[in-house]
Amino acid sequence: xxxxxxxxxxxxxxxxxxxxxxxxxxxxxxxxxxxxxxxxxxxxxxxxxxxxxxxxxxxxxxxxxxxxxxxxxxxxxxxxxxxxxxxxxxxxxxxxxxxxxxxxxxxxxxxxxxxxxxxxxxxxxxxxxxxxxxxxxxxxxxxxxxxxxxxxxxxxxxxxxxxxxxxxxxxxxxxxxxxxxxxxxxxxxxxxxxxxxxxxxxxxxxxxxxxxxxxxxxxxxxxxxxxxxxxxxxxxxxxxxxxxxxxxxxxxxxxxxxxxxxxxxxxxxxxxxxxxxxxxxxxxxxxxxxx
Numbered sequence: 514x515x516x517x518x519x520x521x522x523x524x525x526x527x528x529x530x531x532x533x534x535x536x537x538x539x540x541x542x543x544x545x546x547x548x549x550x551x552x553x554x555x556x557x558x559x560x561x562x563x564x565x566x567x568x569x570x571x572x573x574x575x576x577x578x579x580x581x582x583x584x585x586x587x588x589x590x591x592x593x594x595x596x597x598x599x600x601x602x603x604x605x606x607x608x609x610x611x612x613x614x615x616x617x618x619x620x621x622x623x624x625x626x627x628x629x630x631x632x633x634x635x636x637x638x639x640x641x642x643x644x645x646x647x648x649x650x651x652x653x654x655x656x657x658x659x660x661x662x663x664x665x666x667x668x669x670x671x672x673x674x675x676x677x678x679x680x681x682x683x684x685x686x687x688x689x690x691x692x693x694x695x696x697x698x699x700x701x702x703x704x705x706x707x708x709x710x711x712x713x714x715x716x717x718x719x720x721x722x723x724x725x726x727x728x729x730x731x732x733x734x735x736x737x738x739x740x741x742x743x744x745x746x747x748x749x750x751x752x753x754x755x756x757x758x759x760x761x762x763x764x765x766x767x768x769x770x771x772x773x774x775x776x777x778x779x780x781x782x783x784x785x786x787x788x789x790x791x792x793x794x795x796x797x798x799x800x801x802x803x804x
Contacts, residue, residue, distance in 0.1 A: 544616065544649060546634040552611035560603045566753050567596055567702070568804065571604040573760035579609075582650040582693045585760075586684050588676045588787060589659035589666040591703035592734065593623070593745045600758050601657060601698060602636065614654035618646060620663060621727060622746075643687060650691045657698075660684045667712050667732040667745070673704035674795040676788045682776045685783070689766050689774045697761040697787045701794040705802050706751030707736035713744075755804030757794055761786060 563569040577583060585605075590597050602617055609615070617633075618641035624630045639645045641662070649656050659665070660678040668677055676699070688695050713731035722728040736742040736749035764786070770779060798804050 543634075544614075544637075544639065544645075544652070544654075547614070547616070547637040548635040549611040551635045552606055552637075556603055556606050556611065559599065560607055563596070563600050563603060563756075567600065567751075567756040568753075569600045569604075570755070570757045571600065571760075572758070574604060574608045576760045576762055577605070577608070577655070577696055578694060578763065580613075580653075582653050582691065583655045583696055583763075584646075584650065584684065584688045584691075584693050585655060585657040585696050585698050586783065586787075587657065587659055587698035588700060588791065589661045590673065590700060591706050591751065592667060592709065592732065592736070593748050594706065594751050595666060595703065596706060596751055597700040597703040597756055597758060598657075598659075600756050601700065604758065605655070605657075609655075614649070614652060615657070616645070616649045616654055617657040618642075618659070643683060646687055647691060650687075650693050658684050658687075663728055663730050664712070664714075667709055667730045667734075668704070669711060670704050670707075670709045673701065674791055676784050676791055678780075678784060680780070682780050685766065685774065685776055685779045692767075695764040695766065695783065697764065697783060697790070698758065699761065699787050699790045699794060700756060700758040701791060701798065702754045702756035702804060703751075705754040707734045707742065707745075707749055709734040752802055754802040755798075757797075757804070759790060759794065761790055 587601065589595065598617065605615055616637045616639055619633065619638050621640050623633065624638070624640050641658070646656050646658065660681045660683065664679045665677045668675065710733045713733050714729055716731040717723065717729055720731060722731060732745050734742045734745060736745070737752065738750055742749050764783060766774060766779060769782065
């Protein structure tokens with residue numbers, strides 16, 4: 514038993530050391546890094562690429578309030594590459610222009626990637642921290658959040674038609690506290706850009722990834738160019754699956770629930786609306802990848 518405790522202590526110490534190294538290497542999120550000029554120069558070519566490769570289709574942009582702070586809440590798909598984020602972001606910018614403040618919340622691991630992290634920051638991506646979201650909303654910005662995070666983005670492909678926020682309610686607390694409307698966003702198709710076999714959450718717990726990297730999963734998938742992709746830490750080349758994104762009707766939590774927020778009821782309300790829309794999008798697809 515003492516040997517087991519010593520081994521566990523050693524693993525924990527190693528996990529804490531790695532966590533400190535990762536934290537030191539994650540760039541400090543600064544909304545000032547967002548570069549409207551860079552966005553203006555790159556959004557058209559970016560949109561052309563996602564239209565050609567993913568045959569991106571976007572619906573309901575007119576449902577987004579034309580100005581002011583708003584929280585866009587979406588399901589998450591496609592592993593660490595997450596092409597639906599690109600489609601959603603580019604569609605928003607093309608609709609409202611690069612000068613409307615718009616920020617996307619991402620995992621620290623994404624922000625720490627060389628080159629990619631820098632490019633994303635120029636597009637308005639910041640670390641998924643409640644403080645970053647609060648500051649952006651108070652400054653009048655639109656904020657895109659994926660409450661399901663790594664848990665949902667690496668869900669098995671057989672669950673692609675399921676909204677799975679794992680019971681996380683931080684987005685509801687945020688919208689309530691900042692008194693901003695929620696615009697639910699659903700997408701389908703990105704989970705077919707690879708074949709996720711398992712989240713690997715037990716492996717993640719054993720490896721202490723939550724403590725080291727804030728990761729609750731260690732996914733195993735079949736993906737290009739690796740074949741068997743373990744962990745998806747290096748990303749992958751996504752298959753050209755058709756991606757559809759739909760913005761739904763705005764939700765005002767106070768109008769729906771009155772002066773007191775019932776988190777459980779609000780969670781069921783928002784995710785229920787999203788699940789119904791996702792079911793409809795799933796029924797429209799005839800073939801995998803082709804759409």
